[in-house]
Amino acid sequence: MILESEILNVVNQQKNKLVEHQLGLAREFFPSLKSIASHALIISGIRRCGKSTLLLQLMQHFDNKQIMYLNFDSPQLFDFNVNDFVRLDRIIQNTGAKYLFFDELQLVEGWEIYIRQKLDEKYVVVITGSNASLLSKELGTRLTGRHITQELFPFSYNEFLKFKELEASVETLNWYVKMGGFPEYLKSEDEEQLYALFQDIIIRDVVVRYGIKDAKSLQRLATFLISNVGNRITANKLKQALSIGATSTVLAWFSYLESTYLFSFVPMFSYSAKVQLVNPRKVYAVDLGLASLISSSVMADAGRKLENLIFLHLRKQNSDIYFFDDNGECDFVVIKNGQVTHLIQVTLELNSDNLQRELNGLRKAMDFFNFNTGIIITSNNQDTIIENNRKINVIPAYEFLTQ
Secondary structure, eight states: OOOHHHHHHHHHHHHHHHHHSOOOOOOSOOOOTTGGGTSEEEEEOOTTSSHHHHHHHHHTTSOGGGEEEEESOSGGGTTOOGGGHHHHHHHHHHHTOOEEEEESGGGSTTHHHHHHHHHHTTOEEEEEESOHHHHHHHHTTTOTTSEEEEEOOSOOHHHHHHHHTOOOSHHHHHHHHHHOSOHHHHHHOOHHHHHHHHHHHHIIIIIIHHTOSOHHHHHHHHHHHHTSTTSEEOHHHHHHHTTOSOHHHHHHHHHHHHHTTSEEEEEBOOSOHHHHHHSOEEEEESOHHHHHHHOOOSSOOHHHHHHHHHHHHHHTTOSOEEEEESSSEEEEEEEETTEEEEEEEEOSOOOTTTHHHHHHHHHHHHHHHTOOEEEEEESSOOEEEEETTEEEEEEEHHHHTTO
């Protein structure tokens, strides 16, 4: 239980602090204001990717005197529970608020019941959260048909260019790969911020939230994963390599880490769900600046980083992504509404040494899916290859990412 006066004090402190916050860069994703008139808008994404800034940008479209903002990820609200919503309600009524903006509301058990109530009372509700699985779990119960979900990520390459006032080129793409897209880090370039963010995600969003007892092994696993972006992994092999007790533990930790948005695990394509589960998966990090800083690899694989970058671009548009392997690997199979939309191969450089290998993997996928177009993305090659009525476009990554 928290006293009403304590909640009101937090509300006033946070709103004053948020007003001082800079509006920042207009994001590529911006929600429709019409749609949130009758539905709760749920914005989820990794910590520090700009969710609070997006909330502030949204607030500019409403009467400031009728806005209630509250971030539940505050030490003063650690004991907030479902019964305290009654006290919050009185504050909302007394202030005359009509527009409710809540940060990290999923930390309060039973929050979805309260939000359903506020929607029934005709409030405009916008919520952010940094845990994908928690949000999706509750949304499927109490808020069915009453919510719109959006994901926010660190700055894309396009947003990075706008933020830094740069033009697309090989040089700026390499800079983006090194720096990544976390807004505050791009402002300060203080590496300690990224180190602290990585530790916050591991400790607060996984160890504390899921009651992990062996935090050191989890940290070793996370460091291994971020050092091996673009590589295939299996839980069984990592269990042995990192001396973790059981394969089921590693699989659970994969799920927890993915729910924080820190990593994505891409399956090998198969029409059988069971086969997908036993095959290796490829791991990608949410941000390459974070990967470059945290990675334990002495020599980072620039080709794998480019592949990670292309994955992030695809992930923001479509979550149904696979890799393909049939005696030749194709890096990305993108599927929408049950239909293949893109077959993509990624290589740092296309030359006489690797041309046939890269073409072979792409051809295998094109044959398998009976698809007539393919894409090879490189750092700077540009070409068109036509063979047997099939077309393969070779595109520089900086052009592909800005199309």
